[in-house]
Amino acid sequence: MLDPKLLRTEFDEVAKHIGRRGLSLDKKRFSELEEQRKNLQVETEDLQGQRNKNSKLIGQAKSKGEDASEILAAMEKINQSLKTNETKLEVLLSEIQTWMLELPNLPDSSVPDGSTEDDNQEVRKWGEIPSFDFEVKDHVDLGESLGGLDFETAAKITGSRFVTMQGGIAKLHRALIQFMIDTHTAEHGYEEVYVPYIVNAQSLTGTGQLPKFEEDLFKLNHENDYYLIPTAEVPVTNIWRDRIAKEEELPIKYVCHTPCFRSEAGSYGKDTRGMIRQHQFEKVEMVQLVKPESSWHMLEELVNHAEKILQKLNLAYRVVALCTGDLGFSSAKTYDIEVWLPAQNTYREISSCSNFLDFQARRLKARWKNTATKKTEHLHTLNGSGLAIGRTLVAVLENYQDKDGTIKIPEVLKPYMHGLDKITKEK
RNA sequence: GGAGAGGUGGCAGAGUGGUCGAAUGCGGUGGUCUUGAAAACCAUUGACUCGUAAGGGUCCGGGGGUUCGAAUCCCUCCCUCUCCGCCA
Numbered sequence A: 001m002l003d004p005k006l007l008r009t010e011f012d013e014v015a016k017h018i019g020r021r022g023l024s025l026d027k028k029r030f031s032e033l034e035e036q037r038k039n040l041q042v043e044t045e046d047l048q049g050q051r052n053k054n055s056k057l058i059g060q061a062k063s064k065g066e067d068a069s070e071i072l073a074a075m076e077k078i079n080q081s082l083k084t085n086e087t088k089l090e091v092l093l094s095e096i097q098t099w100m101l102e103l104p105n106l107p108d109s110s111v112p113d114g115s116t117e118d119d120n121q122e123v124r125k126w127g128e129i130p131s132f133d134f135e136v137k138d139h140v141d142l143g144e145s146l147g148g149l150d151f152e153t154a155a156k157i158t159g160s161r162f163v164t165m166q167g168g169i170a171k172l173h174r175a176l177i178q179f180m181i182d183t184h185t186a187e188h189g190y191e192e193v194y195v196p197y198i199v200n201a202q203s204l205t206g207t208g209q210l211p212k213f214e215e216d217l218f219k220l221n222h223e224n225d226y227y228l229i230p231t232a233e234v235p236v237t238n239i240w241r242d243r244i245a246k247e248e249e250l251p252i253k254y255v256c257h258t259p260c261f262r263s264e265a266g267s268y269g270k271d272t273r274g275m276i277r278q279h280q281f282e283k284v285e286m287v288q289l290v291k292p293e294s295s296w297h298m299l300e301e302l303v304n305h306a307e308k309i310l311q312k313l314n315l316a317y318r319v320v321a322l323c324t325g326d327l328g329f330s331s332a333k334t335y336d337i338e339v340w341l342p343a344q345n346t347y348r349e350i351s352s353c354s355n356f357l358d359f360q361a362r363r364l365k366a367r368w369k370n371t372a373t374k375k376t377e378h379l380h381t382l383n384g385s386g387l388a389i390g391r392t393l394v395a396v397l398e399n400y401q402d403k404d405g406t407i408k409i410p411e412v413l414k415p416y417m418h419g420l421d422k423i424t425k426e427k
Numbered sequence B: 001g002g003a004g005a006g007g008u009g010g011c012a013g014a015g016u017g018g019u020c021g022a023a024u025g026c027g028g029u030g031g032u033c034u035u036g037a038a039a040a041c042c043a044u045u046g047a048c049u050c051g052u053a054a055g056g057g058u059c060c061g062g063g064g065g066u067u068c069g070a071a072u073c074c075c076u077c078c079c080u081c082u083c084c085g086c087c088a
Helices: A004-009 A011-019 A026-065 A071-101 A139-146 A151-157 A165-188 A201-207 A232-240 A290-314 A358-364 A389-399 A411-416
Strands: A121-126 A199-200 A224-227 A243-245 A252-261 A278-290 A317-321 A333-341 A347-356 A366-370 A375-376 A378-389
Touching: A004 A011, A004 A071, A011 A026, A026 A071, A121 A290, A139 A165, A139 A389, A151 A199, A165 A252, A165 A278, A165 A290, A165 A378, A165 A389, A199 A201, A199 A232, A201 A232, A201 A358, A232 A243, A232 A278, A232 A358, A232 A378, A278 A290, A278 A389, A290 A317, A290 A333, A290 A347, A290 A378, A317 A347, A333 A389, A347 A389, A358 A366, A358 A378, A378 A389
Parallel strands: A243 A366
Antiparallel strands: A121 A317, A199 A224, A252 A278, A278 A378, A317 A333, A333 A347, A347 A378, A366 A375
């Protein structure tokens, strides 16, 4: 959520920044609502003040045994207007609140303008694009012929956009998770956390998935408003909802592996083949809650942490800065990391690292006590995939394939593979 | 699933239908004392919100109700704990 004060005092400036996302703000409507709100609020609070005073007077009078009927008569009037005022104010506040919750974050000035992913800006490249002296197979062909990936069986068990894995590939998949968590905890200073995979609507509102993007989520048929998590970001960031951090606790850096569930509504034609776009996938997520002054620096670090995984796996990648049109709802700036996929002969997104500034923190009421100012202030939140496991598996399969369709195990994963250094056909 | 108990400030823990944003203790902060520290003593210490300010308003698990007035009474939901059952 944007700072309401900023909206009140610098509306045009806010509108200009939001305009870069291709949205226009209705200034007239907002100032009307605000005007009404202000008057109504002042009036209501004044009435409440009168009520409080009179109630005390009544109490005093009664304890002395005096007659209070005059004050009681006055109270009747006050309470009548108070009731109508309070009702009006409540309606107005919820209208303003709804409007505020659907406003996206302001893009940082360093975010390139643009409308589609074609306008994203390449920041850097790393690694050698591998060359093969045979015709490369994609991960579907490789996985299916090795007997380790099975989309049909998953479709039978559930439906489309799911997969089952077996044997060496299943082990490799799990190895990737362990390797990433170990790297981030041992080398990058993250604390490992475990969280629920089902969350309530409040948590999703906190990180910004609700109220606008409900169709992207799997909602449970349960009496409470429960949803499957679309990313670990939701439960992990919400650890700090309604909490105030001490300064010495900062920065807070969590790493967490969870499955992610996405309905992928509106992407029916896209990436229907293979593991690129599934309803269920694993992800290792890095989440940070930091002092405002450090968040831009921390974003750069966060990207580096994600990159480190690809470097250790020796997978070629590039980092791009998302343009205003591609930027997520809650994000002020996002870097995507795209890994090289030989079979597609292109880079594909494997990580997304964002600085949300205080946008999520304001929704979450995630705050810290600033010892210098002695004030309670909003934290800044960041997160990034480190990395998406399914897509990393795809990248390893395709980049580490041999002519005979077997897969070499990357050096850094060998400790996790219990002696296996090559994936061959399952029996 | 059955039976019971309870949710109060950073924590622990009082609380009455009225002057209670709330005793007390711990913790935190500042100070006195001390070479320094501890102890002791004194003071101070919740969050949110409107307002330039003065000064208001809101918050005792969430929501609703009764009342002139609710932390206190009623309803409802959520959560926690104990016992039983079941289970991983």
